[in-house]
Amino acid sequence: MKISRRLSAVLVALWLAGGLPAAYAQGNDSFTLTLKDHKFQPEELQVPAGKKFKLVVKNLDPTAEEFESHDLKREKVIAGNSEATLSIGPLKAGTYRFVGEYNEKTAKGRIVAK
Amino acid sequence: MLATAVIVFREVLEAALIIGIVLAATRGVAGRVVWVTNGIAGGVVGAIVVAVFAGAIASPASGMGQEIFNALVLFIAVSMLGWHNVWMKRHGREMSISMKSVGEAVRGGAKPMYVLAVVVGLAVLREGAEVVLFLHGVAASGTNSAASIAAGGAAGLAVGSAMGGLLYFGLLRIPSKYVFSVTGWLILLLAAGMAAQAAAFLVQADLLPTLGDTLWDSSWLVADGSLAGKFLHALIGYPARPSCIQLAFYAATIVVIVVLMRLVNRPYGPQRGTPITAS
Numbered sequence: 004m005k006i007s008r009r010l011s012a013v014l015v016a017l018w019l020a021g022g023l024p025a026a027y028a029q030g031n032d033s034f035t036l037t038l039k040d041h042k043f044q045p046e047e048l049q050v051p052a053g054k055k056f057k058l059v060v061k062n063l064d065p066t067a068e069e070f071e072s073h074d075l076k077r078e079k080v081i082a083g084n085s086e087a088t089l090s091i092g093p094l095k096a097g098t099y100r101f102v103g104e105y106n107e108k109t110a111k112g113r114i115v116a117k
Numbered sequence: 118m119l120a121t122a123v124i125v126f127r128e129v130l131e132a133a134l135i136i137g138i139v140l141a142a143t144r145g146v147a148g149r150v151v152w153v154t155n156g157i158a159g160g161v162v163g164a165i166v167v168a169v170f171a172g173a174i175a176s177p178a179s180g181m182g183q184e185i186f187n188a189l190v191l192f193i194a195v196s197m198l199g200w201h202n203v204w205m206k207r208h209g210r211e212m213s214i215s216m217k218s219v220g221e222a223v224r225g226g227a228k229p230m231y232v233l234a235v236v237v238g239l240a241v242l243r244e245g246a247e248v249v250l251f252l253h254g255v256a257a258s259g260t261n262s263a264a265s266i267a268a269g270g271a272a273g274l275a276v277g278s279a280m281g282g283l284l285y286f287g288l289l290r291i292p293s294k295y296v297f298s299v300t301g302w303l304i305l306l307l308a309a310g311m312a313a314q315a316a317a318f319l320v321q322a323d324l325l326p327t328l329g330d331t332l333w334d335s336s337w338l339v340a341d342g343s344l345a346g347k348f349l350h351a352l353i354g355y356p357a358r359p360s361c362i363q364l365a366f367y368a369a370t371i372v373v374i375v376v377l378m379r380l381v382n383r384p385y386g387p388q389r390g391t392p393i394t395a396s
Contacts, residue, residue: 041258065257066250066253066254066257066258067168067171067250067251067253067254068254069247069250069251073336073340073341073342073357073358074358076317076320076321076356076358076360077321078321079183079184079321080171080175080183080246080247080250081175082171082172082175082250083254085172085175087175087180087183088179088180088181089321090321090322090323093330095330104124104251105124105250105251105254105255106254107120108120
């Protein structure tokens with residue numbers, strides 16, 4: 004018990020140490036992707052490297068889609084005719100691919116961090 | 118049809134492997150098939166409910182409801198898996214005092230099956246909800262006939278279940294003397310992997326820091342989206358690009374469960390063992 008309690012104390016401390024500054028340093032940058040007819044618009048989204056940002060995905064299709072990116076380590080189901088917000092970054096400069104998992108052939112794009 | 122089959126297979130695989138492990142871990146338990154079947158049925162009903170209310174689940178907590186919901190479901194499964202291992206350890210000790218094997222206690226039906234039925238139900242719920250949303254989308258788009266959707270879905274379900282079956286029959290080949298310690302280890306890693314995945318959801322919801330975004334990148338070797346990646350992810354929680362916080366949750370889960378297993382297995386003194394043998 005002692006060990007697990009100490010461990011949870013360390014984890015809580017890490018959470019506070021890492022989480023609070025991150026929350027304060029958080030930028031208000033927000034980028035929007037629109038999904039229509041199972042295609043992302045724009046297909047390439049430019050974002051600043053090294054900064055946290057919010058990604059809003061608007062699903063204008065009547066059916067649900069799962070935004071998925073192994074590169075970004077994000078997966079989120081977006082119900083039909085609704086939008087979802089994801090917190091992403093800070094990213095190193097580079098290209099990060101993403102897809103709509105339910106319609107992978109058409110719903111794909113990339114985020115380019117510069 | 119093939120695209121439908123592939124996606125359904127991908128979603129079914131993880132739940133099927135978990136069910137395979139649970140069935141192997143409960144070898145010989147009376148009524149286990151009923152428990153597991155109930156778990157699956159409950160999971161399917163839950164999946165449909167979650168899919169229908171996907172929008173409502175997503176909106177709370179400034180749009181991070183889905184992440185919190187997923188993390189919660191995973192943490193419940195982690196605690197159930199941990200409880201299973203601790204139970205096995207405690208009864209292993211009592212049984213060795215009364216000169217019985219754990220296998221006999223398990224076969225006697227004493228093992229808490231509801232714990233594992235919940236794990237099965239939650240796995241089916243998580244993966245099933247995505248299948249329901251996907252199939253609904255395919256059906257609504259109208260480009261595929263109902264027959265083709267049904268055939269694709271059934272094929273994906275069949276191949277995914279077959280993978281769970283293969284794992285189960287593979288585990289059955291292990292001599293009965295060792296099978297519970299092997300399933301115990303598998304369940305420990307399963308729990309750790311789920312805890313790491315829950316951490317990833319909390320990072321996505323901005324409730325946890327990553328403490329370092331990418332600890333390593335082994336996507337060149339086993340990519341997350343590949344079949345091997347899916348297998349390893351389902352079994353041991355493998356990610357190709359883990360963050361430090363994921364590893365921390367993974368390790369902490371193993372440490373906590375192992376410590377609890379050690380604690381219940383510690384000798385308490387002579388009076389502890391005697392009531393079992395005295396008749």
